[in-house]
Amino acid sequence: MRSADAPSPENQPAAAGSAPADPAAALTGLRADIDRIDAAMHALLIERGEIIDRLVEVKRSRATEGGSAFRPAREASMMRMIADRHRGILPLDTVEGIWRVIISTFTYVQAPYAVHADLASGEAAMRDTSRFHFGFTVPFVAHMGAGAVVSAVAGSKGDLGLVPAFAPPGAGPWWTALEGDNAPKIIARLPFVERADHPAGLPVFCIAHPVTDGAVTEVEMWSVRVAGWNAGAARALAPLAETLAVPDRGLDGAALLVSIPLAGEVGLDGVLGALRACGASVRSAALVGSHASRYVHAPAGAAR
Numbered sequence: 001m002r003s004a005d006a007p008s009p010e011n012q013p014a015a016a017g018s019a020p021a022d023p024a025a026a027l028t029g030l031r032a033d034i035d036r037i038d039a040a041m042h043a044l045l046i047e048r049g050e051i052i053d054r055l056v057e058v059k060r061s062r063a064t065e066g067g068s069a070f071r072p073a074r075e076a077s078m079m080r081m082i083a084d085r086h087r088g089i090l091p092l093d094t095v096e097g098i099w100r101v102i103i104s105t106f107t108y109v110q111a112p113y114a115v116h117a118d119l120a121s122g123e124a125a126m127r128d129t130s131r132f133h134f135g136f137t138v139p140f141v142a143h144m145g146a147g148a149v150v151s152a153v154a155g156s157k158g159d160l161g162l163v164p165a166f167a168p169p170g171a172g173p174w175w176t177a178l179e180g181d182n183a184p185k186i187i188a189r190l191p192f193v194e195r196a197d198h199p200a201g202l203p204v205f206c207i208a209h210p211v212t213d214g215a216v217t218e219v220e221m222w223s224v225r226v227a228g229w230n231a232g233a234a235r236a237l238a239p240l241a242e243t244l245a246v247p248d249r250g251l252d253g254a255a256l257l258v259s260i261p262l263a264g265e266v267g268l269d270g271v272l273g274a275l276r277a278c279g280a281s282v283r284s285a286a287l288v289g290s291h292a293s294r295y296v297h298a299p300a301g302a303a304r
């Protein structure tokens with residue numbers, strides 16, 4: 001069998017600028033090549049499904065495996081490999097979207113789940129993000145507010161939640177509901193592959209029951225409650241860690257969701273120290289998840 005990525009010799013494209021002697025025959029031949037490639041890709045997807053069947057059996061035999069099929073670390077590394085090896089005229093967005101749908105749908109066939117999304121800060125962008133990353137086979141459930149999303153995930157067997165990775169005006173401290181060993185956790189930040197013109201670029205946190213296998217811990221997410229929150233503390237934190245801050249319990253209380261890269265120099269102690277140095281007192285700090293570090297992709301030749 002000829003390799004799917006090599007055009008048949010008789011269908012080699014004419015050299016640039018030179019028209020083929022028989023354009024109709026050339027078109028027929030090129031379409032035959034496209035049919036051959038489509039059939040090979042389809043056969044590979046069917047074979048991928050058979051591999052997933054075997055993978056499910058292996059997972060069942062391992063004590064470490066939980067009920068959910070999500071493996072965020074594996075997904076992040078796959079998306080990075082895909083972005084790195086991509087070339088040619090097909091836009092990276094398309095390649096990324098195709099693989100997101102492949103992976104999410106194969107996750108779904110392993111263990112069905114729904115995606116609960118918070119539409120409170122706009123429906124169109126959140127729907128686009130959900131469909132881009134999870135396709136149309138995985139059911140989409142709309143909610144108004146991140147708290148409702150967290151509750152839906154907590155009450156489900158293995159569903160996912162999507163909430164904006166920013167605090168819209170009036171948002172509450174939804175992440176405090178992630179405190180506690182058995183509460184849902186942040187397991188990913190999407191999109192995996194970040195770039196300025198991403199077609200589904202709304203930054204979202206992905207929430208699920210705690211991942212027992214395959215969690216990615218490059219960035220830890222901490223829920224921190226402080227009293228004495230003030231403008232100086234907010235300014236001191238800004239260069240140290242990405243933080244969502246909303247009012248909490250009384251006039252000068254704040255609930256913070258702090259992203260702390262494990263490879264970074266600051267760490268949780270540095271963040272808490274900076275808060276204290278500005279007169280804020282730290283009431284509690286709880287780990288509420290982790291995710292892969294941002295993978296910023298720039299086109300070849302552009303600065304990363």
Ligand SMILES: O=C(O)C(=O)C[C@]1(C(=O)O)C=C[C@@H](O)C=C1
Nearest residue numbers: 069070071072074075103106107
């Ligand atoms: O590698 C796994 O554990 C899989 O379940 C396979 C697969 C995939 O389709 O590639 C699906 C779900 C996981 O989140 C990661 C990858």
